[in-house]
Amino acid sequence: MTAFSLEPSQLARCAELRTLAAERLRPLAEKGEPGRVNRALVAELGALGLLSRLFTSGALDLCLMRESLAQACTEAETALALQGLGAHPVHAHGTPGQRERWLPRVSDGTAVAAFALSEPGAGSDAAALSLGAERDGPDGWRLTGEKCWISNAPDADLYTVFARTTPGAGARGVTAFLVPADRPGLTGSRLDMIAPHALGTLRFDGVPVTAADVLGEPDAGFRVAMDTLNLFRPSVGAFAVGMAQAALDATVAHTATRDAFGGRLRDLQAVAHQVAEMSVRTEAARLMVYAAATAYDEGADDVPRRSAMAKLLATETAQFVVDTAVQLHGARALCRGHLLEHLYREVRAPRIYEGASEVQRGIIAKELYKTLEAR
Numbered sequence: 616m617t618a619f620s621l622e623p624s625q626l627a628r629c630a631e632l633r634t635l636a637a638e639r640l641r642p643l644a645e646k647g648e649p650g651r652v653n654r655a656l657v658a659e660l661g662a663l664g665l666l667s668r669l670f671t672s673g674a675l676d677l678c679l680m681r682e683s684l685a686q687a688c689t690e691a692e693t694a695l696a697l698q699g700l701g702a703h704p705v706h707a708h709g710t711p712g713q714r715e716r717w718l719p720r721v722s723d724g725t726a727v728a729a730f731a732l733s734e735p736g737a738g739s740d741a742a743a744l745s746l747g748a749e750r751d752g753p754d755g756w757r758l759t760g761e762k763c764w765i766s767n768a769p770d771a772d773l774y775t776v777f778a779r780t781t782p783g784a785g786a787r788g789v790t791a792f793l794v795p796a797d798r799p800g801l802t803g804s805r806l807d808m809i810a811p812h813a814l815g816t817l818r819f820d821g822v823p824v825t826a827a828d829v830l831g832e833p834d835a836g837f838r839v840a841m842d843t844l845n846l847f848r849p850s851v852g853a854f855a856v857g858m859a860q861a862a863l864d865a866t867v868a869h870t871a872t873r874d875a876f877g878g879r880l881r882d883l884q885a886v887a888h889q890v891a892e893m894s895v896r897t898e899a900a901r902l903m904v905y906a907a908a909t910a911y912d913e914g915a916d917d918v919p920r921r922s923a924m925a926k927l928l929a930t931e932t933a934q935f936v937v938d939t940a941v942q943l944h945g946a947r948a949l950c951r952g953h954l955l956e957h958l959y960r961e962v963r964a965p966r967i968y969e970g971a972s973e974v975q976r977g978i979i980a981k982e983l984y985k986t987l988e989a990r
């Protein structure tokens with residue numbers, strides 16, 4: 616890949632994914648119940664071989680999958696991303712036994728995964744998490760506390776749970792556990808959010824875990840969380856770019872045909888210039904996402920800065936583009952079931968999760984000053 620264009624094979628693959636999303640995944644998504652995991656959709660993602668690619672692809676391939684699916688079916692895009700987010704810690708840090716038990720089922724879509732980091736008292740400041748893991752015999756712990764805003768909860772089959780094994784040690788006292796949903800003492804409830812996918816809280820009431828459930832090493836779980844988020848951060852940007860492109864395509868089509876003032880909306884310069892602006896910003900965000908993902912795949916040392924920039928620019932851009940698309944469509948965009956009404960609800964959360972925009976700016980500034988100090 617050059618800095619400016621994808622290979623023809625990558626472009627062909629993206630086109631194929633958009634077609635699959637429109638023809639095979641969209642009809643299943645439409646049958647799903649809002650706020651519930653759509654198991655038929657997850658199974659189809661598995662049958663199409665897309666879930667197994669989560670564990671064999673690099674960051675750029677992950678971005679291309681997320682962008683392409685998001686253009687035609689955000690529900691499929693989110694279901695794919697959440698399988699990756701929940702199960703990547705098992706893939707990258709799990710024991711052979713954990714991997715053998717769970718990864719084939721996550722890949723064929725028969726087991727649904729979730730990533731449980733956030734708590735009522737620890738969101739952006741994830742290292743402040745307090746869900747307690749208290750020693751229970753030489754080989755075990757009991758988990759007590761709460762997780763909230765967990766995508767796929769409480770419907771998921773396995774949770775990557777980050778718990779405090781050493782009180783007062785901040786990020787260095789956190790352990791990642793693989794917790795199957797049927798463990799005694801684990802319950803959950805649904806949250807009713809404007810984001811269309813399943814979200815819930817999890818309650819841990821002395822849930823037993825052993826050394827066999829640890830992902831990575833005890834007290835080294837924050838690294839597991841950050842490794843996962845570093846891989847997924849540019850791909851949140853790719854999701855946003857896919858949504859922006861869908862909103863732009865709809866706006867070009869609409870403004871080209873809508874009658875207004877004796878011509879078409881596109882004939883009004885104020886409208887045409889807004890469409891041009893949407894296009895420029897979407898393309899800039901796309902290039903930054905590809906550059907960040909490529910840097911990740913090449914093991915470059917400026918990945919934190921690039922990933923933060925890509926996520927920040929792409930999610931803020933998508934918000935602008937979707938909002939402008941709503942404006943240029945007028946009232947029809949606000950009807951329930953309209954593509955833009957759906958995107959308007961989808962586009963808001965990525966500016967908050969996996970590091971809010973302000974947190975990304977903090978990372979970018981920190982990296983810039985670090986470079987200065989290293990001179």
Ligand SMILES: Cc1cc2nc3c(=O)[nH]c(=O)nc-3n(C[C@H](O)[C@H](O)[C@H](O)COP(=O)(O)OP(=O)(O)OC[C@H]3O[C@@H](n4cnc5c(N)ncnc54)[C@H](O)[C@@H]3O)c2cc1C
Nearest residue numbers: 730731732733738739764765766810964967968969971973
């Ligand atoms: C749709 C959705 C899905 C989610 N899915 C998951 C999931 O699957 N797993 C999971 O663990 N969590 C998930 N989350 C939770 C998400 O990660 C948190 O919402 C996020 O980390 C922010 O935490 P908070 O909401 O507690 O906000 P706070 O941490 O309370 O922050 C609120 C606001 O304060 C500002 N702020 C915070 N920190 C800084 C800073 N350092 N500098 C400047 N300003 C700052 C920002 O404007 C921020 O939005 C999800 C959230 C949403 C909305």
